[in-house]
Amino acid sequence: MLNTMYIKNKDEATEELIKNTAKRLFFGEGKFNATTQEIADAAGVNRTLINYYFRSRDKLFEIVFSDAQDKEQQRTESIIFSELPFKAKIEEFIDDSFVMAKEYPYMEIYLVTQFNQGCYFKDEEGMERMLKKFYEELNIEMSKGTIEKMEPIQFIINMVSLISFPISMRPLFQRTMRLTDAEYEKILDDRKEIIMNTLFGK
């Protein structure tokens, strides 16, 4: 028999539907301890289908986690190895991060909680290659004076912090500072320019 996929009315095969729903709950809504029942409900399917497709809750989690890592890595990779000039690369990365963040704001936090529970990191070599390349570029820019001289790693930390923190910590910021959704959206929209100015000086 051909392994033709049964296509659901909602144009999504059940397996995908479950996976995407789990992603949405974890990365989109930050519900890191969603039960199988909650995931099934959110997906509108019977709970035991999770076992049917993924054997166990743990397997589903593993897969979702693995996907997340891949996506993060690909995203970064495609930008770093692009032919854009340095500053444009950074802009691209910021834009791209914000797009991603709109859908999955809690991705990074989830990765951290998973690492804390003893997960391992996947594509080590790929990451190594990327970092090496980016370090080189950073060194060039520093000697050109585009950016302040510092350890390349420090620049990277600055950049990622400025981009990701206000996204993943949104509930904390927004509630602490009593901001409406609209106000916070506005703040995020303004950040690209702020970040560029902060990283490169004005």
Next chain:
Amino acid sequence: MLNTMYIKNKDEATEELIKNTAKRLFFGEGKFNATTQEIADAAGVNRTLINYYFRSRDKLFEIVFSDAQDKEQQRTESIIFSELPFKAKIEEFIDDSFVMAKEYPYMEIYLVTQFNQGCYFKDEEGMERMLKKFYEELNIEMSKGTIEKMEPIQFIINMVSLISFPISMRPLFQRTMRLTDAEYEKILDDRKEIIMNTLFGK
């Protein structure tokens, strides 16, 4: 009968011991779904003592969460309302954050996960007062030219991001970039200067 506290050999009353252990697990080790059994084991006490002292798991969580909020707020407050000049305040805040982070690196992440599960924010007025004061100072510094002109909130976000992200995302950074513990410690030690330069220009 006097409510004299029974003092444990480890110079800590059991109730405190449990609370501190929970804090250590949550904020120190990032084990956000520690079971009552795990907490009890880590504290070296019988599991049912958690029920005895805190009624339920939820109550314990509530208390720990509330304590965390208080501590964060007090910390910030004492610095903001100090008589230090602006730049010194920031330095103080950085130092203070790093000290705190040594013990409880995952505090912020925990706060976020709790907010996501429908917790509320406590001392709203206190926070309001603090922000107002800090906004004023920021505006002064901007007109003096000490820092770039921008929305005060953006400066705050920059500052907190640069400080907190590399701490709470340590597992992510460290593993992604394949750094040893020693290497990462070194990086954190260097950050104070980096952050000051990034916020104020060199």
Next chain:
DNA sequence: ATAGTGTTTAACATTTTTGTTAAACAAAAT
């Protein structure tokens, strides 16, 4: 010493969450 108080423990009960099985179901191929 012992009565009184608060603390700790172990045994039990309950609830919540997860996993398994067999039967019902739907679509396609023979």
Next chain:
DNA sequence: ATTTTGTTTAACAAAAATGTTAAACACTAT
């Protein structure tokens, strides 16, 4: 039509986590 294959469901079983009770314990004050 009925066999085959894969999907979905409901009923059940098992495991994990939480909560309750009563009895044992330890310290203090009388």
